[in-house]
Amino acid sequence: MAGFDKVVTSxxxxxxxxxxxxTIIAGGFGLxxxxxxxxxxxKRMGTKGLTVVSNNCGVDGFGLGVLLEDKQIxxxxxxxxxxxxxxEKQLLNGELEVELTPQGTLxxxxxxxxxxxxxxxxxxxxxxxxxxxxxxxQFNGRxxxxxxxxxxxxxxxxAWKADRYGNCMYRHTAMNFNPMxxxxxxxxxxxxxxxxEVGELEPSQIHTPxxxxxxxxxxxxxxxxxxLVTSKGV
Amino acid sequence: MAGFDKVVTSxxxxxxxxxxxxTIIAGGFGLxxxxxxxxxxxKRMGTKGLTVVSNNCGVDGFGLGVLLEDKQIxxxxxxxxxxxxxxEKQLLNGELEVELTPQGTLxxxxxxxxxxxxxxxxxxxxxxxxxxxxxxxQFNGRxxxxxxxxxxxxxxxxAWKADRYGNCMYRHTAMNFNPMxxxxxxxxxxxxxxxxEVGELEPSQIHTPxxxxxxxxxxxxxxxxxxLVTSKGV
Amino acid sequence: MALSRDQxxxxxxxxxxxxxxxxxxxxxxxxxxNYVPKHIQVMLQSENGLLGxxxxxxxxxxxxxxxxxxxxxxTAAAGASIFNSAESFAMIRGGHVDFTVLGAFxxxxxxSIASWMIPGxxxxxxxxxxxxxxxxxxxIVTMTHADKHGNSKLLSACTLPLTGVSCITxxxxxxxxxxxxxxxxxxxxxxxxxxxxxxxxxxxxxxVIDGDIPEMTIT
Amino acid sequence: MALSRDQxxxxxxxxxxxxxxxxxxxxxxxxxxNYVPKHIQVMLQSENGLLGxxxxxxxxxxxxxxxxxxxxxxTAAAGASIFNSAESFAMIRGGHVDFTVLGAFxxxxxxSIASWMIPGxxxxxxxxxxxxxxxxxxxIVTMTHADKHGNSKLLSACTLPLTGVSCITxxxxxxxxxxxxxxxxxxxxxxxxxxxxxxxxxxxxxxVIDGDIPEMTIT
Numbered sequence: 001m002a003g004f005d006k007v008v009t010s011x012x013x014x015x016x017x018x019x020x021x022x023t024i025i026a027g028g029f030g031l032x033x034x035x036x037x038x039x040x041x042x043k044r045m046g047t048k049g050l051t052v053v054s055n056n057c058g059v060d061g062f063g064l065g066v067l068l069e070d071k072q073i074x075x076x077x078x079x080x081x082x083x084x085x086x087x088e089k090q091l092l093n094g095e096l097e098v099e100l101t102p103q104g105t106l107x108x109x110x111x112x113x114x115x116x117x118x119x120x121x122x123x124x125x126x127x128x129x130x131x132x133x134x135x136x137x138q139f140n141g142r143x144x145x146x147x148x149x150x151x152x153x154x155x156x157x158x159a160w161k162a163d164r165y166g167n168c169m170y171r172h173t174a175m176n177f178n179p180m181x182x183x184x185x186x187x188x189x190x191x192x193x194x195x196x197e198v199g200e201l202e203p204s205q206i207h208t209p210x211x212x213x214x215x216x217x218x219x220x221x222x223x224x225x226x227x228l229v230t231s232k233g234v
Numbered sequence: 235m236a237g238f239d240k241v242v243t244s245x246x247x248x249x250x251x252x253x254x255x256x257t258i259i260a261g262g263f264g265l266x267x268x269x270x271x272x273x274x275x276x277k278r279m280g281t282k283g284l285t286v287v288s289n290n291c292g293v294d295g296f297g298l299g300v301l302l303e304d305k306q307i308x309x310x311x312x313x314x315x316x317x318x319x320x321x322e323k324q325l326l327n328g329e330l331e332v333e334l335t336p337q338g339t340l341x342x343x344x345x346x347x348x349x350x351x352x353x354x355x356x357x358x359x360x361x362x363x364x365x366x367x368x369x370x371x372q373f374n375g376r377x378x379x380x381x382x383x384x385x386x387x388x389x390x391x392x393a394w395k396a397d398r399y400g401n402c403m404y405r406h407t408a409m410n411f412n413p414m415x416x417x418x419x420x421x422x423x424x425x426x427x428x429x430x431e432v433g434e435l436e437p438s439q440i441h442t443p444x445x446x447x448x449x450x451x452x453x454x455x456x457x458x459x460x461x462l463v464t465s466k467g468v
Numbered sequence: 469m470a471l472s473r474d475q476x477x478x479x480x481x482x483x484x485x486x487x488x489x490x491x492x493x494x495x496x497x498x499x500x501x502n503y504v505p506k507h508i509q510v511m512l513q514s515e516n517g518l519l520g521x522x523x524x525x526x527x528x529x530x531x532x533x534x535x536x537x538x539x540x541x542x543t544a545a546a547g548a549s550i551f552n553s554a555e556s557f558a559m560i561r562g563g564h565v566d567f568t569v570l571g572a573f574x575x576x577x578x579x580s581i582a583s584w585m586i587p588g589x590x591x592x593x594x595x596x597x598x599x600x601x602x603x604x605x606x607x608i609v610t611m612t613h614a615d616k617h618g619n620s621k622l623l624s625a626c627t628l629p630l631t632g633v634s635c636i637t638x639x640x641x642x643x644x645x646x647x648x649x650x651x652x653x654x655x656x657x658x659x660x661x662x663x664x665x666x667x668x669x670x671x672x673x674x675x676v677i678d679g680d681i682p683e684m685t686i687t
Numbered sequence: 688m689a690l691s692r693d694q695x696x697x698x699x700x701x702x703x704x705x706x707x708x709x710x711x712x713x714x715x716x717x718x719x720x721n722y723v724p725k726h727i728q729v730m731l732q733s734e735n736g737l738l739g740x741x742x743x744x745x746x747x748x749x750x751x752x753x754x755x756x757x758x759x760x761x762t763a764a765a766g767a768s769i770f771n772s773a774e775s776f777a778m779i780r781g782g783h784v785d786f787t788v789l790g791a792f793x794x795x796x797x798x799s800i801a802s803w804m805i806p807g808x809x810x811x812x813x814x815x816x817x818x819x820x821x822x823x824x825x826x827i828v829t830m831t832h833a834d835k836h837g838n839s840k841l842l843s844a845c846t847l848p849l850t851g852v853s854c855i856t857x858x859x860x861x862x863x864x865x866x867x868x869x870x871x872x873x874x875x876x877x878x879x880x881x882x883x884x885x886x887x888x889x890x891x892x893x894x895v896i897d898g899d900i901p902e903m904t905i906t
Contacts, residue, residue: 002705002706002728003705003706003727003728004706004728004730004766029516029517029535029539029553030535030539031532031539032516032532032533032535032539033533055553078593079593079594079595079596080592080593080594080595081592081593082590082592082593088590091590092590098591100591100593100594102594102595102596102597102598102599103515103553103557103594103595103596103599104515104553104556104557104560104561104596104598104599104603105557105598105599106553107552107553107554107556107557108349108351108554108557108558110554111554111777112354113781114777114781114783115342115776115777115780115781116356116357116777116779116780116781116782116821116822117342117354117355117356117780118355118373118374118376118378119354119355119373119378120346120351120353120354120355121351121352121353121354122350122351122561122602123350123561123602123603124561124598124599124602124603125598125602126602126632126633127580127630127632127633128598128629128630128631128632128633129585129629129630130594130598139352139353139382140352142352143633144352144353148373160533163766165730165766167766167768169438170438170552171438171533172437172438172531172533172534172544172550173514173516173517173518173533173534173535173536173550174532174533175438175517175550175551175552176516176517176552176553177552177553178552179552179554180552180553180554183777183781183783198765198766199765199766201768203406203737203739203763203767203768203769204403204404204405204406204409204441204768204769204770205439206768206769206770207438207552209738209768209770209774209778210738210766210768211708211730211732211738211778211783211784212778212783223532223533224532225530225532225535225541226535226539227535227538227539227540227541228530228540228541229524229540229541229542230524230525230526230527230529230530230541231523231524231525231526232526232527236486236487236509237486237487237508237509238487238509238511238547263735263736263754263758263772264754264758265751265758266735266751266752266754266758267752289772312812313812313813313814313815314811314812314813314814315811315812316809316811316812322809325809326809332810334810334812334813336813336814336815336816336817336818337734337772337776337813337814337815337818338734338772338775338776338779338780338815338817338818338822339776339817339818340772341771341772341773341775341776342773342776342777344773345558345773347562348558348562348564349557349558349561349562350558350560350561350562350563350602350603351561356780356821357780357821357822358780358817358818358821358822359817359821360821360851360852361799361849361851361852362817362848362849362850362851362852363804363848363849364813364817377852394752397547399511399547401547401549404771405752406750406752406753406763406769407733407735407736407737407752407753407754407755407769408751408752409736409769409770409771410735410736410771410772411771411772412771413771413773414771414772414773417558417562417564432546432547433546433547435549437518437520437544437548437549437550438549438550438551440549440550440551441771443519443549443551443555443559444519444547444549445489445511445513445519445559445564445565446559446564457751457752458751459749459751459754459760460754460758461754461757461758461759461760462749462759462760463743463759463760463761464743464744464745464746464748464749464760465742465743465744465745466745466746
């Protein structure tokens with residue numbers, strides 16, 4: 001690797017440095033826009049005691065759900081985790097901890113983590129269990145709570161196209177949490193559908209500038225659909 | 235106007251509702267990406283006592299600088315105002331007030347204003363005159379100050395292309411503060427180089443979704459260059 | 469007669485004005501999209517990052533990368549925009565979405581809402597609901613007036629953990645349209661054939677009935 | 688001999704490592720871009736929203752919509768990205784830029800810097816300087832060691848209003864390279880032909896000289 005060339009050719013290189021008890025921030029919404037190969041590599045590595053920050057925890061047997069099978073996740077920070085029987089079981093057993101965070105607050109916490117903002121005020125969650133134990137305060141007569149930023153040892157991200165410098169574009173709603181996750185990792189790894197030549201992406205159309213990205217790997221994706229609904233019905 | 239069609243055909247309609255003592259947030263960096271025709275309309279209207287939030291105040295005779303000629307600006311919130319002799323004169327006379335705000339803090343304050351975040355912590359300005367009188371606080375052993383959001387009665391924005399629904403794209407570095415300004419106005423007016431058909435812009439390439447935009451007007455732009463430098467020199 | 473789910477959705481759709489940006493929650497709220505009056509245009513926001521949600525795709529159009537907040541495959545309408553989750557919630561929390569319609573377990577006379585968690589049952593999470601109730605300019609709650617056992621869902625004070633405090637101003641149930649203000653439910657309309665007495669009986673929180681209460685027009 | 692502006696820029700450029708993202712302030716810092724060693728690649732960030740700044744344009748390439756933070760016409764290099772000002776400063780304040788190089792009026796032994804305001808003179812504003820010193824991982828200050836009147840700019844405590852507190856770790860002047868730590872300036876290199884005595888004389892703040900101080904290599 002020289003200069004700004006961030007392409008790695010093995011998943012072992014892509015996730016090199018991941019250790020027990022680290023925090024991983026993962027892009028994706030449900031099964032849409034998830035770094036499938038990077039998740040598979042974390043499973044292969046068998047790393048334990050992970051804190052995983054992601055809007056959801058996949059489903060049984062796919063997405064982040066596979067990391068539950070060998071009890072690799074110690075704590076999940078998510079807004080919604082209701083798609084997963086194994087998750088439920090480990091939660092009830094006390095083998096897994098969950099920190100439920102409103103979806104918008106979660107996205108903003110990741111952005112703040114990447115942007116050097118240690119904390120921000122939001123109305124979301126005031127007066128609810130989410131606000132308990134958090135500082136609250138009024139601005140212009142309205143109540144807000146203080147929420148702190150999230151950063152991770154690793155961020156794992158799924159993009160559509162990236163150039164060798166790590167400039168990324170996302171496709172349709174597979175963007176979701178990926179751009180924020182990309183900014184918030186000490187080491188940010190992007191798994192992409194297509195690696196393109198430097199200069200091929202229009203500068204003002206790049207969703208994630210390469211400065212946030214440490215490693216890029218060519219992936220292949222199953223792209224499982226969670227709820228197939230067509231104009232003919234479910 | 236019906237449904238989501240936001241196109242207006244006169245500058246009077248574009249700035250309708252602007253009154254004395256209102257706050258205007260203006261996009262642009264120096265003379266790059268400024269809503270030239272909307273500024274001219276504010277001058278024509280003669281509205282007084284304005285608070286203008288913009289990274290700079292143009293130059294003598296161009297950009298926001300023209301609003302100084304008839305003393306329309308009461309207060310300027312900017313990061314850098316050193317390009318303007320009339321500005322200097324009115325400041326020294328006490329006819330004009332200036333609130334100097336670090337450039338990144340200014341951009342973030344606008345974003346926060348649009349995003350429903352009333353305040354955020356930043357390291358920028360701690361221990362400097364910018365931090366004086368502001369609450370400060372440590373997170374992870376580092377000092378930060380609390381900065382509050384900015385919103386405006388009007389936001390005036392310059393875009394490259396917009397469709398009739400107000401979806402905008404910006405060109406090159408003429409983007410700058412425009413996307414944040416667009417989110418922070420009670421009424422957001424966008425002056426564009428080209429109005430395109432709805433559906434012509436690729437959804438994931440839109441920089442400013444139309445939900446932030448109230449009015450769109452076709453402009454024509456001089457695009458004056460502040461510092462022409464070529465590979466042959468200045 | 470109590471309204472059906474589709475009839476509640478029809479009544480909800482009457483609230484929309486031409487040019488409104490609307491976020492519809494899962495369930496009855498989503499059905500409202502089918503009943504938007506023909507002469508107006510609304511744009512649907514899906515909090516996973518899509519403004520301008522179109523109809524469900526044909527089999528040929530199905531794309532795993534194009535889903536809504538319910539994780540269903542969808543399409544983008546002409547004039548749609550797609551953005552990241554922080555931007556999506558900036559839009560919501562910044563008050564740019566005109567209407568949010570969502571379901572609830574309970575609403576009380578101060579406009580507080582409980583919609584995401586029943587202690588003792590498995591907690592799935594709040595998703596974007598807390599952000600939506602904190603951010604939208606107008607929130608409409610749709611729900612049945614009472615639960616299966618006949619217990620009112622319109623209370624003096626919510627008993628379940630809250631989703632948001634003092635944020636609900638309008639409720640559309642299978643029996644009535646109510647406004648929430650001054651620490652009371654104000655009855656505005658009743659479902660066709662539903663008596664004032666039934667509504668009184670099934671409303672546990674303070675109910676104000678001012679003058680004649682018209683029947684809803686469901687079309 | 689004291690270094691020329693270009694020689695200071697040459698020495699600054701030696702600090703860069705292959706793959707660094709660098710923000711260069713106006714003046715001497717900008718010159719450093721001309722002296723990046725051939726075998727390494729750096730990418731220039733311009734805080735108005737451009738990562739991957741290229742050379743000045745030819746007359747044909749000039750585009751009013753493509754400028755740098757100094758408001759000069761520029762070009763975008765291959766692999767550049769362009770973004771809004773909030774994103775640009777998220778990048779800076781989030782610590783993603785490896786190096787910031789900027790000028791200063793004064794630096795003190797605790798690493799505080801004054802660079803934007805001289806009371807009594809017209810205040811033009813701090814632009815992005817306060818954000819840059821708060822955000823970059825490594826900051827290099829370039830300046831003359833003393834002002835025109837021979838007064839040291841390396842002080843025990845800054846006398847002018849600050850740009851940032853305890854953020855400067857490295858200073859490159861026309862006379863020396865110094866590290867700032869443990870409440871002192873540590874002399875690391877001296878300009879060719881400049882005596883230790885001259886540096887001592889022109890450094891008002893505590894100066895630590897450990898062992899032999901090599902001359903800079905300026906190429």
